Amino acid sequence: MQYPLCEEIGAPELFVGRKKELAMLGTWIKQIPKRLGKSKAIFSRKKGGKTALVQRLFNKLWSENGPVIPIFYSISDAITWLPDFAITYFQIFASQYISFLERNPDLLQYVMDIEEIITYGKQKSNKMLVHQAKSILEHESKKRFSAMWFKACSSPHTFANIYNIRFLVIIDEFQYLSKYIYDPFTKEAIESLPGSYHALSESKVAPMLITGSYTNWLSTIVGKHLEGGRVTKHFFSPYLESDEGLVAVKTYAKAYNKKIFEQTALQINQLCYSDPFFISCLMQNQYEKHNLSTKKGVIDTVHYEISNKMSNMCIVWREYIDKTLEEINNINAKRILLHMSKNPDRVWIPKELKRELHLDISEQEILDRLRKLEKADLLQEGNAAIEFQGVNDGTLHLILRSRYGREIKDFEPDIRVDFEKRLQEMENTIQELEKEKQSLSGKLNFLKGEIAEEQLAKLIRKEKRFVLSKFFNGVNDTTRLNIIDIRTHVMIQRADGKNMEIDIKAESDCGRIILIEVKNWKKKLSVNIVKDFFEKVETYAQHNSKTKLLPAIWAANGFSEPAKALCFKKGIAGNYIETNN
Ligand SMILES: Nc1ncnc2c1ncn2[C@@H]1O[C@H](COP(=O)(O)OP(=O)(O)O)[C@@H](O)[C@H]1O
Ligand SMILES: [Mg+2]
Structure with a gap:
C-alpha cells in the first residue's frame, strides 16, 4: 500500500486498529459502483481518531486504484472568503482527480493552479476540466460568487455523471462550513453554506463521507441543511480495543x-x-x-x-473545553458535569442531582444547565426530556477533574491516588487470571498421551467468555471470545498436497480462530516444533485470508529458550513463563 496523502498521524506504521470501522466503510464503498452507497456522517469527539481514519481510507482507495476515486477536504476553523474557498475547492478536486488518473502522488501535496488544470484538460482531451475551470473564472470575474461556489462544490457529482465514474467525497470537520466561510458582500459568515450540499448528499455517483468533532453542531446541520434522513450517522468511540x-x-x-x-x-x-x-x-x-x-x-x-x-x-483539551464551556462557566454546572461524567452509566433527573449534590439552585435552573451541557456534547440525553447521562469518556473526565476538581472539592485532590487504585485493580485482575491459569496448568500437567488435546478442548469449551490469555502467555489479542465451534485433529492441505494436522481449532462468533498445537512430551519443546507449527498456521491463513488467527502451543514440559524466542517473534502464544524483554 502507498501513502500518497501525507497523513497527519505521521509515520504510517503508527496507525493501529480501527478494523471494525474500516471494514464497515469497505463494505459501503463496494456498493458505490452499483450506485447503492448512501452518504455517511462520522461523529466522535475532537482527537477521537477521525482524521487518522479517513486519511487512511483515502490512501487505501488511492492505492487500490479501483472504481472509486477518493477526494479529501479538510475544513479549517480559520475565516476564508467564499471566492477563495471556491477556487481552492475546485483546485483540490482537480488535483486529486488528476493525481488518481496519472498515479502521481505529488499532486496530493501540491495543488495545481487553474491555468495548469486547463492546460492538462486540453492535453488529455478532458473537456469537463477545461469547461469547469473556465466557468469558475468567468463567474469570479463577474463577482457571481454563489454560482462560482456551486460549480466548485458540485464538480465531483457533475464529473461522475458525465464520465460515468465514481467519487467518494470526504469532508473532514464539515460543521466548520457553517461558521468560517465569509461572504465578501455582507462580511458575515454564510451560515447556510452546508445547504449547498443538500442535493449532493443524495448523490449515488459521488456520495459524501463527512466527519465532525461537535456532535450537536453537526447533527443540527445535517438535520437542517442536508437530506437528514438520507445521511447515515455513525458515532465512534475514540478508544481502541x-x-x-x-x-x-x-x-x-x-x-x-x-x-x-x-x-x-x-x-x-x-x-x-x-x-x-x-x-x-x-x-x-x-x-x-x-x-x-x-x-x-x-x-x-x-x-x-x-x-x-x-x-x-x-493544550489541545483546553481549547476544546474553553470553547464548549465558555457559556456555562458556573460552579454548579461544573459540579454536575464532573459528578455525572464520573458515573456515566447512570441516568439522572434534576431532582436527583439537587438532592445528591445538595445544590441550592432550583430544579428548573439545574435543567437549564443540563441542557446547555448536553448541547456542548459534554452530557448526553436520556430517554425522557428531563433525563441526562454523562458521556462515557474517561479522558474527558480526567481532564475535567484535573481542571475543576480542586475548585469543587468533591474529589480526592491528588489524582495520582486514583491512578494507584486503578493500577491495583488491573493487577488484581491479572493475578486472578494467573491463579486460574496455574490451577489449570496443574490440571493439564496430568493430561495423558493422545487425549491431551481432547481434555484441553473440553476445558476451553467449558469457558463462557473465553480469553486466550487465561491459558497462555504472549497473547496480543485479549478479546473475550464466544466459542461457537471447537474441533480436534483438523486436517489441512498445503499447496503441494502435503497433509497437516492441527490439534485444536476453536472458532469464535466474532470470526477469530484459535489454532493450538499440543505437545505432551517429556522434554522441553524444541524450536523445530515451533517452525512446523508456524508453517501450519501460515497454510491455514492462506486458505482463510480474512480471518484473524490466534496461534498457541501447549507444551507439557515447557519451552527451550530458542523455541520461546521464536514464539515471541512469530506472535505465537504459549504456556511459557513470560519475562520482561
Ligand atoms: N488509529 C490510530 N492509531 C494510532 N494513533 C491514533 C489513531 N487514531 C488517532 N491516533 C492518535 O490520535 C491523534 C488524534 O487523532 P485525529 O485523527 O487527529 O483525531 P480527530 O480527527 O478525531 O480530531 C493522532 O494524531 C494520533 O496521534
Ligand atoms: Mg481531525
Whole structure:
C-alpha cells in the first residue's frame, strides 16, 4: 500500500486498529459502483481518531486504484472568503482527480493552479476540466460568487455523471462550513453554506463521507441543511480495543524511543484508557525526569500530561473545553458535569442531582444547565426530556477533574491516588487470571498421551467468555471470545498436497480462530516444533485470508529458550513463563 496523502498521524506504521470501522466503510464503498452507497456522517469527539481514519481510507482507495476515486477536504476553523474557498475547492478536486488518473502522488501535496488544470484538460482531451475551470473564472470575474461556489462544490457529482465514474467525497470537520466561510458582500459568515450540499448528499455517483468533532453542531446541520434522513450517522468511540491499545503503546514507544516493559506497557494502556491520542501525547513527552519503565514513572507522566498546562494533552483539551464551556462557566454546572461524567452509566433527573449534590439552585435552573451541557456534547440525553447521562469518556473526565476538581472539592485532590487504585485493580485482575491459569496448568500437567488435546478442548469449551490469555502467555489479542465451534485433529492441505494436522481449532462468533498445537512430551519443546507449527498456521491463513488467527502451543514440559524466542517473534502464544524483554 502507498501513502500518497501525507497523513497527519505521521509515520504510517503508527496507525493501529480501527478494523471494525474500516471494514464497515469497505463494505459501503463496494456498493458505490452499483450506485447503492448512501452518504455517511462520522461523529466522535475532537482527537477521537477521525482524521487518522479517513486519511487512511483515502490512501487505501488511492492505492487500490479501483472504481472509486477518493477526494479529501479538510475544513479549517480559520475565516476564508467564499471566492477563495471556491477556487481552492475546485483546485483540490482537480488535483486529486488528476493525481488518481496519472498515479502521481505529488499532486496530493501540491495543488495545481487553474491555468495548469486547463492546460492538462486540453492535453488529455478532458473537456469537463477545461469547461469547469473556465466557468469558475468567468463567474469570479463577474463577482457571481454563489454560482462560482456551486460549480466548485458540485464538480465531483457533475464529473461522475458525465464520465460515468465514481467519487467518494470526504469532508473532514464539515460543521466548520457553517461558521468560517465569509461572504465578501455582507462580511458575515454564510451560515447556510452546508445547504449547498443538500442535493449532493443524495448523490449515488459521488456520495459524501463527512466527519465532525461537535456532535450537536453537526447533527443540527445535517438535520437542517442536508437530506437528514438520507445521511447515515455513525458515532465512534475514540478508544481502541484494549489489545489494540497495547499495540499502540508499544508502537509509539518504539517510534519515540521510550523504554518500556511488558508490565509498564499494560499500566500505560490502562491509565490512558487505550486512547491513542492520550498514548501518543505520553510518548512524545520530552520531560527527561519521566521514565516509562517504572510504575511510579508511568503514574507521574500520565499525571503531568493531564495536569500541566504546557503538556500536549492540556493544550489541545483546553481549547476544546474553553470553547464548549465558555457559556456555562458556573460552579454548579461544573459540579454536575464532573459528578455525572464520573458515573456515566447512570441516568439522572434534576431532582436527583439537587438532592445528591445538595445544590441550592432550583430544579428548573439545574435543567437549564443540563441542557446547555448536553448541547456542548459534554452530557448526553436520556430517554425522557428531563433525563441526562454523562458521556462515557474517561479522558474527558480526567481532564475535567484535573481542571475543576480542586475548585469543587468533591474529589480526592491528588489524582495520582486514583491512578494507584486503578493500577491495583488491573493487577488484581491479572493475578486472578494467573491463579486460574496455574490451577489449570496443574490440571493439564496430568493430561495423558493422545487425549491431551481432547481434555484441553473440553476445558476451553467449558469457558463462557473465553480469553486466550487465561491459558497462555504472549497473547496480543485479549478479546473475550464466544466459542461457537471447537474441533480436534483438523486436517489441512498445503499447496503441494502435503497433509497437516492441527490439534485444536476453536472458532469464535466474532470470526477469530484459535489454532493450538499440543505437545505432551517429556522434554522441553524444541524450536523445530515451533517452525512446523508456524508453517501450519501460515497454510491455514492462506486458505482463510480474512480471518484473524490466534496461534498457541501447549507444551507439557515447557519451552527451550530458542523455541520461546521464536514464539515471541512469530506472535505465537504459549504456556511459557513470560519475562520482561
Ligand atoms: N488509529 C490510530 N492509531 C494510532 N494513533 C491514533 C489513531 N487514531 C488517532 N491516533 C492518535 O490520535 C491523534 C488524534 O487523532 P485525529 O485523527 O487527529 O483525531 P480527530 O480527527 O478525531 O480530531 C493522532 O494524531 C494520533 O496521534
Ligand atoms: Mg481531525
